[in-house]
Amino acid sequence: KNQVEQSPQSLIILEGKNCTLQCNYTVSPFSNLRWYKQDTGRGPVSLTIMTFSENTKSNGRYTATLDADTKQSSLHITASQLSDSASYICVVSVAGGTSYGKLTFGQGTILTVHP
């Protein structure tokens, strides 16, 4: 069964600090992995996307890594801001067939940044 597991479930940090969120997946056949940010009451917004050949991808203060061998990904947030408070969702896409474009979602990590 395709699964995506994220840790921690929730995280509280002080503004300006860095943090790293983890994602493990057992999705096959693997196509790509995305990290989404979901603000309260909003739909998810894509931060990064990586295929199996990409090890790292950055988007401003967000840096995602991917180890396709161990099926692990991380999202590192640098110099956190209050606006980073959100749920961060790891999403893995299955390749081919009737699963074309179908995504498997993790449950998300709820990040709270305190001043």
Added chain:
Amino acid sequence: GAGVSQSPSNKVTEKGKDVELRCDPISGHTALYWYRQSLGQGLEFLIYFQGNSAPDKSGLPSDRFSAERTGGSVSTLTIQRTQQEDSAVYLCASSFDGRSYNEQFFGPGTRLTVL
């Protein structure tokens, strides 16, 4: 340009009633997805439309759920005889086409509450 829009933003209904949720995808996007996000749960795939192809309905939880996409654009998700366990946020997403690398752009969701 406009993003994905959904209506209504909130819907409160009584158990046993039917509800219709609407999604307007980004113009030109041929792929459209419906997801359900229950409290404390990850997003759950419901149904996928790609162009004029038969939809992938494999995620619909019961025959009370159905969806249509008229003219390859607007989509309606219908839930008949609603149950309390149907209470969730229903998210719609669209992408340029169904290829797994293409980003899915999400709407803000419809929060459904079944009393």
